[in-house]
Amino acid sequence: MSFPLPHALQALTPNVHAWLPDGHATWGMANCVVVTGRSPGSGAALLVDTPYTADMTRRLRRLIAGLGDRPAGGPEVRTVINTHGNGDHSYGNGLFPGAEIIATEANAEHLCAEPSPAELAGLVAGSDPDSALGAYVRQHFGRYGDFGGVSTVHPTRTFSGEVELDVDGVAVRLIEVGPAHTAGDLIVHLPEEGVVCAGDVVFNEDHPVHWAGPLESVERACRRILDCGPRVVVPGHGPVMTPADVRGYADYLLELRAAVHRGHAAGRPLPVLAAELIAGDPYPHWGLNERMAILAAVEYRALDGETGRADLVGLVGLAAEFAHRQETARGLGQDPGPDARLGAGADSVAAGSVRTGG
Numbered sequence: 617m618s619f620p621l622p623h624a625l626q627a628l629t630p631n632v633h634a635w636l637p638d639g640h641a642t643w644g645m646a647n648c649v650v651v652t653g654r655s656p657g658s659g660a661a662l663l664v665d666t667p668y669t670a671d672m673t674r675r676l677r678r679l680i681a682g683l684g685d686r687p688a689g690g691p692e693v694r695t696v697i698n699t700h701g702n703g704d705h706s707y708g709n710g711l712f713p714g715a716e717i718i719a720t721e722a723n724a725e726h727l728c729a730e731p732s733p734a735e736l737a738g739l740v741a742g743s744d745p746d747s748a749l750g751a752y753v754r755q756h757f758g759r760y761g762d763f764g765g766v767s768t769v770h771p772t773r774t775f776s777g778e779v780e781l782d783v784d785g786v787a788v789r790l791i792e793v794g795p796a797h798t799a800g801d802l803i804v805h806l807p808e809e810g811v812v813c814a815g816d817v818v819f820n821e822d823h824p825v826h827w828a829g830p831l832e833s834v835e836r837a838c839r840r841i842l843d844c845g846p847r848v849v850v851p852g853h854g855p856v857m858t859p860a861d862v863r864g865y866a867d868y869l870l871e872l873r874a875a876v877h878r879g880h881a882a883g884r885p886l887p888v889l890a891a892e893l894i895a896g897d898p899y900p901h902w903g904l905n906e907r908m909a910i911l912a913a914v915e916y917r918a919l920d921g922e923t924g925r926a927d928l929v930g931l932v933g934l935a936a937e938f939a940h941r942q943e944t945a946r947g948l949g950q951d952p953g954p955d956a957r958l959g960a961g962a963d964s965v966a967a968g969s970v971r972t973g974g
């Protein structure tokens with residue numbers, strides 16, 4: 617594996633430990649959370665999300681085995697929760713044999729739209745490395761190898777609305793909040809621990825990507841997280857957050873939404889608006905600002921009343937075009953962006969030959 621992974625789980629409370637890969641400016645390095653039972657030597661564990669590859673999942677399993685003081689070798693993951701169906705949160709499901717796998721009903725229905733590990737590996741290997749999409753997927757997904765040893769493993773239990781579970785004395789609430797990031801998102805609330813696992817409703821220190829949207833729905837899901845009154849929020853990617861961090865993130869989503877709506881109302885073509893948003897990036901220290909193009913495309917689809925299934929590869933291709941443009945500008949020593957405020961760019965930004973992905 618050519619990138620660092622955590623050597624330890626981070627204790628959020630005595631019963632809640634987080635696996636937090638340092639995934640700044642990457643795709644696929646998602647967080648997982650382990651919940652263990654309250655009694656000493658408890659054998660029960662619940663895992664929120666599973667890693668992207670077999671190797672990452674085995675490393676996480678070894679760290680879980682080091683928790684607790686059972687002579688038999690640590691707690692056993694008997695329940696897996698998938699916050700949503702993206703592979704970086706679910707490809708490792710099959711490496712917890714016998715565990716109940718719980719997701720929302722909407723997530724289970726949506727899974728057929730997700731690429732399997734083999735399809736993703738095929739996309740990376742089969743793409744033209746000289747194209748923007750090919751270079752991008754090789755850079756961001758090629759690092760995970762051929763995704764051998766993992767496969768799509770569907771939930772064994774689904775629900776709509778809310779479900780309450782108990783992990784040997786630790787209360788767990790699963791709350792459906794989708795469509796937001798995807799069609800079938802849930803958040804995991806641990807009320808006595810003061811923790812919410814947000815899945816990819818929330819990103820930290822990288823620009824978010826949201827496939828279902830619209831942004832208003834994602835912001836509403838953020839408010840649902842805050843309504844739980846957590847002390848700590850574990851985002852889908854990036855370091856743990858305070859409620860104030862999540863509030864700031866939710867406010868940003870609304871600002872971005874307003875800028876996209878202004879652009880749409882003014883008749884701006886999507887590639888022009890996306891270029892303006894990226895040029896006016898209000899958080900340049902966050903990674904992957906090319907994802908703003910995906911957010912704009914998804915919002916445009918909603919504004920245009922398009923309800924068909926989004927072309928995920930097309931959306932990644934759109935982001936790849938903008939990443940390529942910025943890299944080219946940097947290589948030429950140009951400043952890729954004017955001093956623009958969010959969404960307040962000029963008409964002079966060239967549209968280029970960008971697919972709309974829709």
Ligand SMILES: [Zn+2]
Nearest residue numbers: 646704816852
């Ligand atoms: Zn993710």
